[in-house]
Amino acid sequence: MTDPHHLLLRSARPDDLDALERFAAASAIGITTLPADRAKLADRLARSAQAFASQDDSSGEEIYLFVLQDMASGAVVGTSGIAARAGFADRFYTYRNEVVVHASAALGISNRIHTLHLCHDLTGCTLLTSFYIDPAYEQTLAPQLLSRARLLFIAEFADRFSDRIAAESPGLADEHGRCPFWDAVGRRFFGMDYPAAEQLAGGRSKAFIAELLPQSPIYVPLLPEAAQWAIGQLHPVAELPFSILQDEGFDADTYVDIFDGGPTVQAQVAMLRTVAAARRATLAAQPAPPPAAGANPWGLVANGRRADFRAVLAPTAPVRQQLALTAEQEQWLQASPGQALRAAPLTLAPRSDA
Amino acid sequence: MSQADHFTVRDASAADTPALAALLATTTGLALARGARRLVAAAPDGRLLATLRLDPPLGLQTPRHWYRVGCTVHASAELRLFLRQATLLLGNDLTGAHELADLAMAPGGDAALQALVWAARHAVASDPATGDGHRLIAELPGLRDAQGRSPFWDGLGRPFCALDPAEALARHGPGWLADVAALLPRQLLYAAFLPDAAQAAIGAVHPSAQAVHDVLQACGLRWQHQIRIDDGGPVLEAS
Numbered sequence: 057m058t059d060p061h062h063l064l065l066r067s068a069r070p071d072d073l074d075a076l077e078r079f080a081a082a083s084a085i086g087i088t089t090l091p092a093d094r095a096k097l098a099d100r101l102a103r104s105a106q107a108f109a110s111q112d113d114s115s116g117e118e119i120y121l122f123v124l125q126d127m128a129s130g131a132v133v134g135t136s137g138i139a140a141r142a143g144f145a146d147r148f149y150t151y152r153n154e155v156v157v158h159a160s161a162a163l164g165i166s167n168r169i170h171t172l173h174l175c176h177d178l179t180g181c182t183l184l185t186s187f188y189i190d191p192a193y194e195q196t197l198a199p200q201l202l203s204r205a206r207l208l209f210i211a212e213f214a215d216r217f218s219d220r221i222a223a224e225s226p227g228l229a230d231e232h233g234r235c236p237f238w239d240a241v242g243r244r245f246f247g248m249d250y251p252a253a254e255q256l257a258g259g260r261s262k263a264f265i266a267e268l269l270p271q272s273p274i275y276v277p278l279l280p281e282a283a284q285w286a287i288g289q290l291h292p293v294a295e296l297p298f299s300i301l302q303d304e305g306f307d308a309d310t311y312v313d314i315f316d317g318g319p320t321v322q323a324q325v326a327m328l329r330t331v332a333a334a335r336r337a338t339l340a341a342q343p344a345p346p347p348a349a350g351a352n353p354w355g356l357v358a359n360g361r362r363a364d365f366r367a368v369l370a371p372t373a374p375v376r377q378q379l380a381l382t383a384e385q386e387q388w389l390q391a392s393p394g395q396a397l398r399a400a401p402l403t404l405a406p407r408s409d410a
Numbered sequence: 411m412s413q414a415d416h417f418t419v420r421d422a423s424a425a426d427t428p429a430l431a432a433l434l435a436t437t438t439g440l441a442l443a444r445g446a447r448r449l450v451a452a453a454p455d456g457r458l459l460a461t462l463r464l465d466p467p468l469g470l471q472t473p474r475h476w477y478r479v480g481c482t483v484h485a486s487a488e489l490r491l492f493l494r495q496a497t498l499l500l501g502n503d504l505t506g507a508h509e510l511a512d513l514a515m516a517p518g519g520d521a522a523l524q525a526l527v528w529a530a531r532h533a534v535a536s537d538p539a540t541g542d543g544h545r546l547i548a549e550l551p552g553l554r555d556a557q558g559r560s561p562f563w564d565g566l567g568r569p570f571c572a573l574d575p576a577e578a579l580a581r582h583g584p585g586w587l588a589d590v591a592a593l594l595p596r597q598l599l600y601a602a603f604l605p606d607a608a609q610a611a612i613g614a615v616h617p618s619a620q621a622v623h624d625v626l627q628a629c630g631l632r633w634q635h636q637i638r639i640d641d642g643g644p645v646l647e648a649s
Contacts, residue, residue, distance in 0.1 A: 162589040244602040272598035277569035
């Protein structure tokens, strides 16, 4: 089992390209927002490096990519990202779930009708993207660090992000990219498979395709059963990252993806568990002794730097002002005693204890 | 010259009831609502060749509903897409129009029915009480299978109203359609979301009504993109 002490989350660097290319190739169609294209990935890494390095005010166009490194082997084992503003310079489309009640007193019938409304509600929200973890690490704390450390970064540099945050998750599709929701909705307006449509759009924002979708609400009872059932359903491969977001307090009931019907979660940043529980702390004068298993619950500890953002897992008590890390972790975080850190517990104590 | 070319046009009288019942293949619903007229065309021997009912402006007490069939084009030069989409919008567009109903004719009675339709058009046009452009409409039955099921209702009615139309008619009377409209979608619908059989039924006339349809068309009534909500049958209009 991987020792959580050996996991390091850090801002991605141009030389992470090989790892990213490996992750993109391992992902099924539409599962991550990583394009399976080396040049495009290199461009992403360059944009990310620029965003981390920039001292300017946020324009909203920035993307931030992180990687997770197992320092025991040095291997990069996962990636995650943030887009500062969803649909930057364009519109970010989602379907919003709504219910209308159709009632006839004379007939004694009242029906709750589920409708989908094409909307731009989430335009300008901060978007969590590009999550991928090496399957060998799925059962460890690694995905927790990989997903949630992003929230510490957002909390630290709040002026670069929206106070509302969202994340897309892939919907139901088979291994050929066949997708019941797309077949019932998008296909009727494009006459092509989802992968083909995605390819035509050429990695541009979905607004390009969304403009061709019906602008009036979709009455869900008119869709075939398979498509109705797919609304808000998650692709099985995305269960892990989705469950982390659910634990954080993201709402999964309001929005679905316009193409595959997968849930698009959203929340107020300040209401997320990691953000709400994050505390400022300082690095203790002495490195931690070898960890006693189970002494304290695991927590996230981030160094609060921008370009060299780093985060690790360490046993933390939520209220303690001084945090002790292993000597190695101090080195990875580029932190010296007295350094300001930001920490958040991974599993939260009940509110009354907080 | 056949006998059917000689006829007189007049209002129906009580004495016509048995012949009307035979012509309309029904014994119920022959009583006239207030303001309605039933016209007949009778041969010299007294045989009824054709009949219709002219109703006063409709939908003024109880709302009447139709779908308006529209068109929207989704075009993208870049994707080489140019798709014409039929749309349906529930509304009461024909409120206030006079209506022709109970149209029927004996074999070879086309000319007689035409004469009745023209008589009705003149009656509407010369009625000083008729506002709203002297509009006259006639609904025609839509497609149904041998069991009387409407593919249009199955596609667009049933998902919103579990009632069986025949049963509903028996239980709630002809007014049930006004009530059922409250259960139907009120926002613009893309016909593409309907099953193929339902799409094919939009504005299609039941074969048994084709002859009446042709007579109405010969009298200048035209389909102006309105259809019935229960079976998708076309509504012909003149103004």
